[in-house]
Amino acid sequence: MAAALRAVPVPLALIAMTALAGVVLGRVYAGPLLPRLLAGAAFGSVLVSVAARRLPSWLVAPLSVLAMAGWTAWSMRQAAVLAGLPGSLADVTADAARNGIPRLLTAMIPIEPTPDTVLVPLVATWLAGLTGAEVALRGGRVLAGYLPPVLLYAGALYVVGPNAAPAIWPTVVFVAVAAVGLVVSARPGPDAGAVDAGPATTLRAAVRLRLAAGAAFGTVVVVGLVAAIGPTVVAQVDGRPVDPRRYVEPPQVETLDESPLVRISGWALHPEQELLRVRTERPDGAPAAGAAAPPDIDRSARPADDLPRGDGVRIRLAVLSDYDGVTWRVGATYRNAGRILPTATPAPGSTMETVRQEITIGELSGRLLPAVATPREVSGARVAYDPSTGTLIRPEGLTPGLRYTVTSDRERPDENLLAIANVPAGDSVARVLRVADGVPEPLRRLSAQLAEENGAPYARATAVEQFLAEHYRLVADAPSGHAYPNLAFFLFGPRNAGGQRGTSEQFAAAFAVLGRLSGLPTRVVVGFESTGDGPVRAGAAYAWPEVLFDGLGWVPFDPLPRPDEEPRPVEEDFRPVPDDPPPSEAPEPTVEPTASPEPVAAADGPADGNGLPTPVLVGGGAGGLLLLVGAVLLTLLAMRRALTRGRLERGDPGERIAGAWREVTDALWLAGQPVGPDLAATEVALRARHAVTGSGPPGDTAWPPGDTAGSPGDGAAEQAGAQAPASAGAARYGSAESTGTSRADLAAVRRSQHGALLEDTARTRAADEVEELAGLLNQVAFAPGTATPEQAARAAAVATAYVAALRATRSRWHRLLWSVHPGPLRRPR
Incomplete structure (x- = not known):
């Protein structure tokens, strides 16, 4: 009976140590599902080994693997239902088996417990419990049986890395449980019945005293060493743990998705192509007004100001923050994300409005996922997300008929504060202030002219917006291109040769470049204008610039011209001076005769008493x-x-x-x-x-x-x-x-x-x-x-x-x- 009681703490210690790895790993997961599933795996793996202790050793592993398969299947179903993922259990499990490790290491923190992020920790926990139980219980080597749970715990700490606070209390509990298991599992001394009562009692008392003294001395020595050497050792360790995510390549996109600005001209030539269909709900769940007969919006000929403010919904496709003088790029680092995305902190001077849309993909291709800014919850599709730009992608690519629901927090800045708002500066916004080398000099002069006339940041941004809207024409057949030469031709090229006209691509890119030249942090956004319900066609695609203001966040601008206004020639307001003007041909100076000519000195005579002869002076000169x-x-x-x-x-x-x-x-x-x-x-x-x-x-x-x-x-x-x-x-x-x-x-x-x-x-x-x-x-x-x-x-x-x-x-x-x-x-x- 006593032996049976002494055998119970070891399995309990193995279960607790293995389950604590799930507690540590769960700190970077959303919700309590993962720790619960891993605790179940720890309990099940050790319980199977205890129940099959009397069976041959070769039969335990197959039985445990079958039990693991059942628990894994049930866990996959729970995770898929919680995440709202479509598809059969076999398809979900197969996808998780193929992509579990890279998705786990590239997932956004907090990680949602989906099948692909749960499978690997679940299987690792079960195998660690199985191995530890077999070595400790069947082999009788408890200390060696602790090795698998210790490795699992260390792996959990490594995967979490710097993304959570130090796991102090789980580690203390882990060590305490391991120590208790070792003490309880210690083998008893000699049988008391084999020795006389008197000498045996005396011997046991002496042994206990010696052990107590040795334990006390050892404890003092260990504590002293820790106090003396601990600070020195800690000082040699980097305070920030290594993040394994930096060694794994995150989801990538193709060139067309990295710079979707070049697609504007192609969409403008086929305005009737239905790219997606939208249904917008109000916060109370009712559909938005106007759902019965949504008018189509042709963005290739109509700007946003054609729509009443508040009726149009801008659906964002991508945010482009990087410009190298040739191409505007997203420059995002995407991380696999679950349904819940990181919550955006609103600017102090802005208000947030919740927008919930059900979007069905039509003929839109690529991987970029349209959504109203800024998305905070996506269901119906597995996504990857870049928090710095708010851009969403579907790593598998878009397919016709794909339907998903996205809930966004649309930020509306306080327009009354724009006139006095400043713009940030420094390393934190260097990315959206960078101007690549090779800027044409006319662009610099135009930016300087607009900045000289307008001092405040918002006034400068408005001046650039009005200049583009008043002097240039919006057309649908302008060729694509937003490199420096393209922008120079768009701004200053002769009208009879195709200059001073373009799509929203050139308007937005020119605004962003001129803004950065005048010290404004800018970026370009590609998206669609929608009434909120109905089809979104290619003609509704356009690009717009945004400027970052302190306390207000990113504020969009609309440099597109009004359709009923004829643009004024650029030469009326801006005529740049050439860098090196050609020299004017000055007339030859006219030699006027003098009234009383001076007498000419002799050719061989000196000019004065002490000077050199005239021929010498002339020849030397x-x-x-x-x-x-x-x-x-x-x-x-x-x-x-x-x-x-x-x-x-x-x-x-x-x-x-x-x-x-x-x-x-x-x-x-x-x-x-x-x-x-x-x-x-x-x-x-x-x-x-x-x-x-x-x-x-x-x-x-x-x-x-x-x-x-x-x-x-x-x-x-x-x-x-x-x-x-x-x-x-x-x-x-x-x-x-x-x-x-x-x-x-x-x-x-x-x-x-x-x-x-x-x-x-x-x-x-x-x-x-x-x-x-x-x-x-x-x-x-x-x-x-x-x-x-x-x-x-x-x-x-x-x-x-x-x-x-x-x-x-x-x-x-x-x-x-x-x-x-x-x-x-x-x-x-």
């Missing part, structure tokens, strides 16, 4: 001037050559390709045919071909005017002059044959024509290769880091050949001054 001019020309030649070498030979392959392209554009500038920043690389290549061969589009410059070194007409005249010898030679050749010229003269004419033909062929080849250089430049811009050294070397060769070919078409005097012209040294690099 002329020589010094020539030396000075020569030094300046040599310095300019050396600087130009150093600039060319630096562009073509230094930096990574991408920088060298960009440098080769600058050599081509500088050559066009020197030839009197500059290209504006609004032109694409392929358009510049066509103009470069025209500059050499005379074919292709004319070299008109786009507004605003840039640097010029001559008119296109001058260049055409020089080109015609360069081609004149060949035409003259042909004329001479024809006349020679008709008049019977000698064979020697005819051979000379043929050689002259052949040389001109070879020269024209070389020029044509050099012009054709510029298109190849334009392709390499586009590769560098849209796929950074993919250029190779061979491509950079090829770009340098193409640029060198083209510059030589273009220079050969200029006049002799122009070719002489080509290498020392200071223009490329002061042009923007």
Whole structure:
């Protein structure tokens, strides 16, 4: 009987130690479901081993695994029902088995107990209890049987990491339970009946006294060591535990979802495409008003102000916070999340309104999940979430017919506080204040002009909003693009060539860039405008900018023009000054005769009694001037050559390709045919071909005017002059044959024509290769880091050949001054 009683505490200790791992892990889970399921697994695993103690050892493991399968199936069902996940038990369990570990390590804290986040801890707990019970009870090695629960407990601490407070009390209880189990399971001393009562009693008393003294001494020593060494050891340990989530790649999205802004133009061309269907409920559960006949909203032609304020519901698809001068990107780190998402803290000057929508996906593709900002509960779909931007994704991708319900807290700032609100600054908002290198100078000047006239942050934001709404046209067929050159063409390009018109993509991107240049933290949001019920079509998709204000949060702005207003030309309010205006041709100074000319000194006489002779002074001055001019020309030649070498030979392959392209554009500038920043690389290549061969589009410059070194007409005249010898030679050749010229003269004419033909062929080849250089430049811009050294070397060769070919078409005097012209040294690099 006593032996049976001594055997009971060991299983109880194993159950308690194994269940405590669930308590520790449950600190990062939402609700009490996980600790309860793991406690059941701990109890069941140890109970099976105790009940099967009399059976052969090889039969215990199969029986325990069968019991584990039953408990796991029941637990999966409970978790699926609680999370509201559709699908059969087999499908849910299979998905959890495939994705349990990565989803557990990438889940958002607090983790919702769904089948995929419960399966791994459940199985690990059961196996730890089974192994510990078999070793401690069947093998009789209690201390060794504690090893599996200890490892499970340590694993729970590691998974929690820095995401919860230190588990002090669970650890104390864990150690105390383990100690009690060891003490109770100690083997008894010799049987009292085998020894005389008197000596046995004396012996037992002596042993107990010795053990008590040894225990007391050992306790004092341990406590003393802990007090002496503990602080030193603790000081060597990092105060923040390692987070295993940083070693696991979170859910990723495709490029189309990383930058959905480029989809605006495609949706605008197919406005009737039904992307999704929405049904909005009021907080009391009744459907929103107007559900019977929801009007369609075509966002490609109608701005949000067309709708009465409060009737339109903005459904957000993605928030784009990162801009590198080429593309606006979400830049999110998604974490698997359950139904309950982290609660957003409202700004002090804002009010929160609860919006509950049932959304059915139609023809919308990708992984981004539409929802009203800011979502706090999602049911019907497994999602991943980025709290910093509030963007939702479905890792498996969207499918037609997918239906889910999302409850959001829509934040409404107090408009009365906007006029006096400030904007934050510092490292916390550096991401939404960053301006990438390469901003066109006209954008900087426009931003500075708007900022000078408006001091307060809200006034600056409103000024940018009004400037875009008053001067630009909203169209549906504008090409996509929001890189710096695209924005420069949208803002300053000539109207008759497609400038000053665009979709909401260009309006929102231009607002965000101009805002950041004036010190406003901005971002771009892509979404849809909906009445709250009914279909949401592609024409309702649009982009809008937002500005972050202290105490108010993110405030949306609407820079789209009114449909009934004709935009005013940009030149009326903003006319930027060129960076390097061409020098005006000043008239030659007129020498006026003097009334009483001074007497001329003798040519060989001194100017005064102590001065040098006049010829010496004149000769010395002329020589010094020539030396000075020569030094300046040599310095300019050396600087130009150093600039060319630096562009073509230094930096990574991408920088060298960009440098080769600058050599081509500088050559066009020197030839009197500059290209504006609004032109694409392929358009510049066509103009470069025209500059050499005379074919292709004319070299008109786009507004605003840039640097010029001559008119296109001058260049055409020089080109015609360069081609004149060949035409003259042909004329001479024809006349020679008709008049019977000698064979020697005819051979000379043929050689002259052949040389001109070879020269024209070389020029044509050099012009054709510029298109190849334009392709390499586009590769560098849209796929950074993919250029190779061979491509950079090829770009340098193409640029060198083209510059030589273009220079050969200029006049002799122009070719002489080509290498020392200071223009490329002061042009923007």
